[in-house]
Amino acid sequence: MNKAHFEFWPKRVSKSLTVPETTIYDNLAISAKKYPHKTALVYYGARYTYREIEQQVEALAGFLEKGLGAEKGERILLFMQNSPQFLISYYAILRIRGIVVPVNPMNTAEELAFYIKDGGIRIGIVGQELYDRVQELEESAALKAVIAAAYSEYAGEEEGLPPAAAEAARTLEGAVSWRTAISSGDVPSEYSGVPEDIAVMPYTSGTTGLPKGCVHTNRSVQANIAGTYHWMNTTSDVVVLGTLPLFHVTGMVHSMHAPIYGGAEIVMLTRWDRNYAAKVIERYGCTHWTNISTMVVDFLSNPDLGKYDLSSLQVVSGGGAPLPAAVGEKLTAITGLKYVEGYGLSETISQTHFNPPDRPKLQCLGIPSFDVDARVIDPSTGRMLGHGEEGELVVRGPQVFQGYFNRDDENRSAFIELDGVPFFRTGDIVRMDEEGYFFLVDRVKRxxxxxxxxxxxxxxxxxxxxxxxxxxxxxxxxxxxxxxxxxxxxxxxxxxxxxxxxxxxxxxxxxxxxxxxxxxxxxxxxxxxxxxxxxxxxxxxxxxxxxxxxxxxx
Known part of the structure; x- marks a missing residue:
């Protein structure tokens, strides 16, 4: 394991991190106990406290378990855009020890059918505006029960509402309304979740074949929740701007789980809007913003950006694709902040690498995160490569998934044994410099x-x-x-x-x-x-x- 990067490790942060034995649901319960009256979520002007969010989670969990018969270990579809209901649904599924299957809301009915069949899913929680795709499903992929949510029921009257968040609740044939579900009065069984419970199963994008479900336990997700909390100094008084989609692992961890773990405030956007993003940074004093490079490009291209006070921002971070150097320099010129890039995959529930916030490098994946062993190998022979040599990135760490759901053959090819232990093969070509920072060269296939x-x-x-x-x-x-x-x-x-x-x-x-x-x-x-x-x-x-x-x- 290379240790050169420890010289540049963030000051006052330990080089190893014990993963909490608590579960993801416990994070919400503990924050609600610590900060019951503190704002947990702001949604287009409407504010919700930690106690209110916890109460809604309990109500929905009760209906899932008692009203729909959802069981421990059951995979439940979460098919909606960013909204309070997404957050509440996610934690309600965890509350009954179910497994969250978050699916991209841009998927067609045909694509949705694949996930339902592959995951053996019978219950879905769906955005009202997406319900027509559920209705299009053939009998072989039909869900047995659907809860439909209208985001407008949680939105305030602030300007900037996207159409999906402004659409009034409608009665939908064959679906249980969100209000009916949370008003049922059903009380869930006592919570007894453990770290080894499977918590979430995000699907890979399927760029090299059919999408594959990535099996993650509470423990593997907690590794990155706690890692994000400490690396990004996510204290209870930071304000997180949530613009990344929450079905995606980066948004899920950085814009939802980590803030809840820390008792922080989330300002949530249903759809990306560069003007509204600038407005809420000023209005709510947003301090932390994790995004994707294309958002930064669009944000900085806004001719009206100079009208807004962005001085509250303390950390602007992201991943998904390297931020062009010229864009990073423009960000620094406007905000005084350096872009903090990271790297991760669905298989690692977001980051395996972070740039040190006080010493980031542009167009750089960063250095290995807590307790991650990252190596560069020749993809054909498995031979380890040295500084400056281009090869495939392989990783081992507490956030690596348990494997692909029902894909035994692909699980065998996804790992390689080095020094007697398995490493996950990322499929990305990288190089490592003499300081232990990793740089993406490209995808093996590209x-x-x-x-x-x-x-x-x-x-x-x-x-x-x-x-x-x-x-x-x-x-x-x-x-x-x-x-x-x-x-x-x-x-x-x-x-x-x-x-x-x-x-x-x-x-x-x-x-x-x-x-x-x-x-x-x-x-x-x-x-x-x-x-x-x-x-x-x-x-x-x-x-x-x-x-x-x-x-x-x-």
Whole structure:
């Protein structure tokens, strides 16, 4: 295990961390006991205390258990956007020792059917605006019971409400209304959860095949909840801006679980809105904001940003994709803060790596988190590599999942044994510098082979962000009769720059910024990119479009 990074470990933070023997639900119960009258959640102007949240969790748990017959260890679908009901539902499922299966609200009925069948799910808690997708399900995937929630029932009257949070509650055929569920008067059995209980099963995105359920216990999730709390100084008086989707592991841990663990305040957004985000930072004095790099790009591109007081911010952090250096420098210029990047996966319930908040490096995954053994290996031979060498990142730590649900073959290939112990294979190509900081090179599957040279799209994208007219860039490989593959860049220009710069001008500029084999030979302007609901650019979708154009079999 490399220990060079300990020299740069955050001051006054222990280098090891004992994972609490309490459960995720216990975190809420303890914070409600410690801070009953303190605001736990702000939702478009409406405030809810820790005691109120706990009472709602108890009420819903009672109905799940007594009204719907939900049992310990049962997988329950959570299919909704960010909302108070998402948080309440998540903890209510844990309260009855059920397993939360959070699913991306952007999924179609056909995609939803896969999760229901794969997980053997019979009960779902669903956002009202998504209920039509549940109704579309064929009999083979139909849920036996559905609770439908209208977010407007918890929203205040603050301006900035997205349509889903403004929609009034409706009577839906075949569904139990949220109000009926929490007003049933049912009382759940005494809580007896243990660290080994399976708590949540997020699904991987399925970029290399069908999505897979990642089995996590209270213990593996608690490792990252407690780790986040200590690393980010999440005291009871910080105010967390929650803009990441809560179904995603980063939003789940950083914007919901860690604040609740610390008794902090969460200001929750249902949908990303750069103006509203700036407004609530000023209005509620938000101190901690974990996001994804595309949110930061959009936030800083706001021409009205200068109207808002952002001085309350103490930590701006994120992950998902490296933040372009030029954007990080702009963030520092505007807020005085350095961007604190991290790295993690669904299989590790968010972070395995953090940048030290007082010594972060841009476009860097950071250093291994508490008790994480991270190594770089040759993906073909398993041989360990040294500083500066590019190879696959493998990790071992308390947050690593128990395995993929019902995927024995893939569980065997997901791990490699080193020094007699199993390490999880991330599938990401990285390099480690002499100080023990890790840098993402790219996904194993994303490399472009241009005339025998390895081109990593992430590196090219980072260089393109230096161009003053470029707001966002996404690089893919396209077929080339002479080079085998060549580099194409999809580009979104800053507002007002359309028509001022041509594709040829960007190519000529790029020639001076990167090696001859790397610069993009083709530029295509776009006004938007396909993205996940967490904001990640779907590069594979753009890649597939190019393959279809060339007639290549997908």
């Amino acid at each position: 490399m472009i082979n241009a005339a025998g040279f390895k081109v990593w799209p992430t590196e090219v994208e980072s260089l393109l962000y230096k161009h003053p007219a470029i707001q966002q860039a996404c690089v893919v490989g396209i077929p080339d009769p002479r080079r085998g593959e060549t580099v194409k860049a999809f580009v979104i220009l800053h507002e007002g720059k359309e028509g001022e710069v041509t594709e040829t001008e960007i190519i000529e500029w790029a020639k001076g910024e990167m090696a001859a084999y790397k610069y993009p030979r083709v530029i295509e302007f776009r006004t938007s990119f396909p993205t996940t609901s967490s904001g990640k650019i779907l590069w594979r979708k753009l890649q597939d479009e190019e393959k279809q154009k060339s007639g290549e079999v997908l």
